[in-house]
Amino acid sequence: xxxxxxxxxxxxxxxxxxxxxxxxxxxxxxxxxxxxxxxxxxxxxxxxxxxxxxxxxxxxxxxxxxxxxxxxxxxxxxxxxxxxxxxxxxxxxxxxxxxxxxxxxxxxxxxxxxxxxxxxxxxxxxxxxxxxxxxxxxxxxxxxxxxxxxxxxxxxxxxxxxxxxxxxxxxxxxxxxxxxxxxxxxxxxxxxxxxxxxxxxxxxxxxxxxxxxxxxxxxxxxxxxxxxxxxxxxxxxxxxxxxxxxxxxxxxxxxxxxxxxxxxxxxxxxxxxxxxxxxxxxxxxxxxxxxxxxxxxxxxxxxxx
Ligand SMILES: [Zn+2]
Numbered sequence: 355x356x357x358x359x360x361x362x363x364x365x366x367x368x369x370x371x372x373x374x375x376x377x378x379x380x381x382x383x384x385x386x387x388x389x390x391x392x393x394x395x396x397x398x399x400x401x402x403x404x405x406x407x408x409x410x411x412x413x414x415x416x417x418x419x420x421x422x423x424x425x426x427x428x429x430x431x432x433x434x435x436x437x438x439x440x441x442x443x444x445x446x447x448x449x450x451x452x453x454x455x456x457x458x459x460x461x462x463x464x465x466x467x468x469x470x471x472x473x474x475x476x477x478x479x480x481x482x483x484x485x486x487x488x489x490x491x492x493x494x495x496x497x498x499x500x501x502x503x504x505x506x507x508x509x510x511x512x513x514x515x516x517x518x519x520x521x522x523x524x525x526x527x528x529x530x531x532x533x534x535x536x537x538x539x540x541x542x543x544x545x546x547x548x549x550x551x552x553x554x555x556x557x558x559x560x561x562x563x564x565x566x567x568x569x570x571x572x573x574x575x576x577x578x579x580x581x582x583x584x585x586x587x588x589x590x591x592x593x594x595x596x597x598x599x600x601x602x603x604x605x606x607x608x609x610x611x612x613x614x615x616x617x618x619x620x621x622x623x624x625x626x627x628x629x630x631x632x633x634x635x636x637x638x639x640x641x642x643x644x645x646x647x648x649x650x651x652x653x654x655x656x657x658x659x
Contacts, residue, residue, distance in 0.1 A: 362393025369402070373436050382406040397427045405435055408449075409495040415453050422449035440490050447483045448491060451476060451503075455510065466521025470533075473514030477507040505544070512540035516551060523558055527573035531558035562609035563593075565600040571611045579615045580607040 360368075369384035382403050389399040404421040411417055425446050433440050458472040484503020492501035519533035534555035541548030557574040564571060564578065571578040580602060590605040600609050610618075 362388045362391030365391065366393050366395065366399060369399070373402070376436070378406045378409060396429060397424060398430075398433065400424050401428060401433070402435065405491075405494070408491060412452075412491075412495070413456055415456050418449040418452045418456075422446050422453075425449070435490075435494060438490055438494050444484065444487060445490055448489060451480055451483065451506075452491070454479070455506075458510075459513075463517060463520065466517050470514045470518035470521065473510045473517065477510035477514065480504070480507040480510065508540050508544050512537050512544065512546075512548075512551070515540065519551075519554065519558070523573055523576050527558045527577060530573070531555045534558055561598050563596070563598050563600045564611035564614055565608040566610055566614040568600075569611050570598055571609075576612075578609050578611045580609055581615075582606060583608045 365384045366388035369381045369388060372378070372381035372384060385399040385403040385406075388394065389403075394400060401421070401424040404417070404424045408414070408417045408421050425442050428442055431442055433442060454472075454476045458469060458476055461469040461472065463469065480503040484506070486502055486504055488499060489501040489503065489506060492498040515533045515537035519530045519537060521530075522533060523530035532555075534551050538548040538551035538555055541551055558576070559572070560574040561570060561572045562574070562578050562580075563569070565583075574580065583606075585601055585605045585608065587605070590601050593599045593601055601607070602609070
């Protein structure tokens with residue numbers, strides 16, 4: 355029952371202790387209780403509660419907006435949350451950029467021009483508004499002191515150019531390859547291998563001639579496929595002087611454009627399905643015949659008893 359008689363100041367101080375212990379759900383409750391008892395410290399208690407709400411759902415646009423609004427009501431320039439010193443204006447910027455980042459990330463990949471350009475635009479804002487300074491929410495909730503505005507910008511640029519690359523591949527594989535190469539460069543700057551981006555950039559750039567119809571195509575795995583085949587030198591030699599070949603360097607595979615490839619695949623699926631249906635029909639017939647024989651045997655055994 356003692357709890358009921360706690361004053362606002364006591365609750366507020368207990369909330370700060372809970373933040374120190376990283377017991378954020380307790381801290382949140384005590385901050386709001388303190389505020390209700392008239393000890394809101396000029397909006398600070400609710401601002402702290404809003405920080406905790408962002409921490410418990412880092413992809414919630416509404417939580418960031420509420421935090422930015424709460425911070426804007428404070429009449430101090432900096433606050434302290436646990437061990438982290440926070441510049442109020444910087445954290446407002448962090449919230450606004452997080453909102454833009456989430457909204458850009460949630461756009462459909464099919465709107466690749468808008469999405470890619472938006473991600474890249476948000477990257478520019480991270481560089482301009484946060485730059486080398488730390489992202490405090492990552493520091494508080496992930497213990498990550500490596501996250502800076504500039505680093506977030508690299509991540510967003512890698513994502514943005516990858517979206518543009520994957521989008522352009524259907525219409526312009528060469529352009530797609532260049533975008534993928536840029537995404538790869540940003541990944542490398544982040545210290546990642548960028549393996550996936552590199553592979554796609556190479557694949558998009560690769561050109562081949564279709565073994566079957568002779569049409570040229572760019573974009574391996576997208577506009578043409580490579581298929582294992584038996585290719586004797588007599589065949590591979592035929593295209594040895596061509597720049598765009600229908601056969602792989604090691605003469606182990608032929609290239610087939612996607613229209614030819616899908617046409618053949620669909621037809622062979624149809625044939626396979628016919629065989630399957632026929633096999634099932636025969637199986638059923640055999641089953642019925644055997645069942646009839648079992649019945650007749652059973653009948654004769656019963657007759658002998
Ligand atoms: Zn073809």
